[in-house]
Amino acid sequence: MVSTSKIKSVDFYRKIPRDLTEASLSGAGLSIVAALSMMFLFGMELNNYLTVSTTTSVVVDKSSDAEFLRIDFNMSFPALSCEFASVDVSDVLGTNRLNITKTVRKHSIDKNLRPTGSEFHSGSTATELKHDAEDDEEYGEGSVSLNGHSFDRVTHHFPILVVNFFAPWCYWSNRLKPSWEKAANIIRERYDRESDGRILVAKVDCTEEVDLCRRNHIQGYPSIRIFRKGSDVRDDHGHHDHESYYGDRDTDSLVKMMEDLVAPIKLDSQTITSDNSSTKLETGLKRPAPVTGGCRIEGFVRVKKVPGNLVISARSAAHSFDASQMNMSHVISSFSFGKTITPKVMSDIKILLPHLGRSHDRLNGNSYVTNPRDSTENVTIEHFLQVVKTEVMTRSYKLVEEYEYTAHSSLVHSIHIPVAKFHYEPSPMQVLITENPKSFSHFLTNVCAIIGGVFTVAGILDSILHNTMRMVKKVELGKNF
Helix, strand or coil: CCCCCHHHCCCCCCCCHHHHHHCCCCHHHHHHHHHHHHHHHHHHHHHHHHCCCCCEEEEECCCCCCCCEEEEEEEECCCCCCCCEEEEEECCCCHHHHHHHEEEEEEEEEECCEEEEEEEECCCCCCCCCCCCCCCCCCCCEECCHHHHHHHHHCCCCCEHHHHHHHCCCCCHHHHHHHHHHHHHHHHHHHHCCCCCCEEEEEEEECCCCHHHCCCCCEECCCCEEEECCCCCCCCCCCCEEECCCCCCCHHHHHHHHHHHHHHEEECCCCCCCCCCHHHHHHHHHCCCCCCCCEEEEEEEEECCCCCCEEEEEEECCCCCCHHCCCCEEEEEEEEEECCHHHHHHHHHHCCCCCCEEEEECCCEEEECCCHCCCCCCCEEEEEEEEEEEECCCCCCCEEEEEEEEEEEEEEEECCCCEEEEEEEEEEEEEEEECCCCCCCHHHHHHHHHHHHHHHHHHHHHHHHHHHHEEEEEEHHCCCC
């Protein structure tokens, strides 16, 4: 059996009897300083251990969604009617998608960006509308020309008022004119204004009656509007809610449309019968016209990850637009690339990287305003966006994918119809941010090094200080070494 004395012989930390040690004031001071130093360095080491450190690198984008990119947007156009507002996408590979409606919603808004009703449904319109054949057949003026004063009077007098808002320079207005006048003559013969008085076919020249056309939010020519007397009169300035006609424009189609409007109205009372509610909106041909001249467009589109354009414009296959009167001013509520990041995920990102997430919505809240009346006609508003993907990886899983972008905007004068254009250019590279793992054993090693190092340095300083003081005392007493 090993004796206790032999075990004690391997003691590396042999004790000196307390009676043989001597406490000093300088030693006490160094001990206090050493203890505070240990606590300070331990706190710094603990903070470093708890702080997340990352490594940033730039690599080729090899993500699973490398082919497509989602663009979310919410924009308000106070001077663009939902009736003609179109969201188009094109890219350098030849993709050209016009008037995207499946993932886009439109809401009519007033000039103060306030919504004025439920969602606006554009409906499906034929790419080519039927017109009468172009010939030299003579036709008389069957429709009544209206101005600002007569318009208000007849809307309150006739149960049905069908108006062609046109422009003489417009190709489509000139194509409609023969069939419109022929249809007006037929309706006048069948439903005399004096003896019958249930319907009036009229027209308004928007180059002369600018205020009247603006009041009815006419932006494309020709626009056929249907006004109904009675229940559709709103309190604000006596204006009427009304419908737009989008059907064929040949004489037979126009006459049928007008006769369908007259049919529910009794000749003696000139009031619309109850069954009119089922015939008021005939699918595809008549839809409610916008009650205001603005439009809020929101939704998303998926595009290929190549340079391309997202364009908001006024578009129609059978209408013309006056470029000098088009105003593409807009306010961007949100515009972002990639999947929408939830607030919880964003807060987790802020813990890792406080500076991340500042550029994924660079355009949010910005306004871009022009006014055609102030010598700024035919102005296209362009936004040039350079998009970079950022991927954040923790030690165990991928936390988030975020797309950040830079934005530069400008106003460009053009001879074409003004648009709002967003030119995006995705980068083929991505920023990869990874969390650096930290070992707990490394933390313990550093703590031991701090304690041992401070203790040793303090001992050396105490020895130097003690010996220095002894030498000083010996010199003062005149002793020699």
